[in-house]
Amino acid sequence: MRPSTAARRAELRERARAVVAREYRDRLTLVDVAARLHVSPRSLQRAYAASGEAFEDELRRVRLAAGAELLAEQAIAVADVARLVGFTSGSAFARAFRARYGRAPADFRRVARAARTVCVPRAQAVRIVIRPPTAATVRGW
16 A cells, blocks of 8 residues: 555544544444545545554444443443444443453443542542532522
């Protein structure tokens, strides 16, 4: 492959990765991304093939990383996390998550939270208190 072709494919792949990083929550296909970038789906497929990773693999990786972050940081149901990161079902998310991280999403959450509590000493932990609105604060809006 010519150096100019390799450079064009690398640049196209980076542009596609930016779209995936920005829009992974939406229903996204290689054809959709190619249309947004004004290239043919085959050109985008070749750009991904040159990197050794398929478009679908990258999309799944990005979605699972976002899901792992949500599981570790938020108290959201696994099915809701799946929908938030672009999976159509909780079971599909759980299967893909287990294949990627070697454990079920609920187990991952439990281990991540335990690790976080061990790493942050109690004296340094920050407590956030959310007070319900009062009549005075509601009127001020």
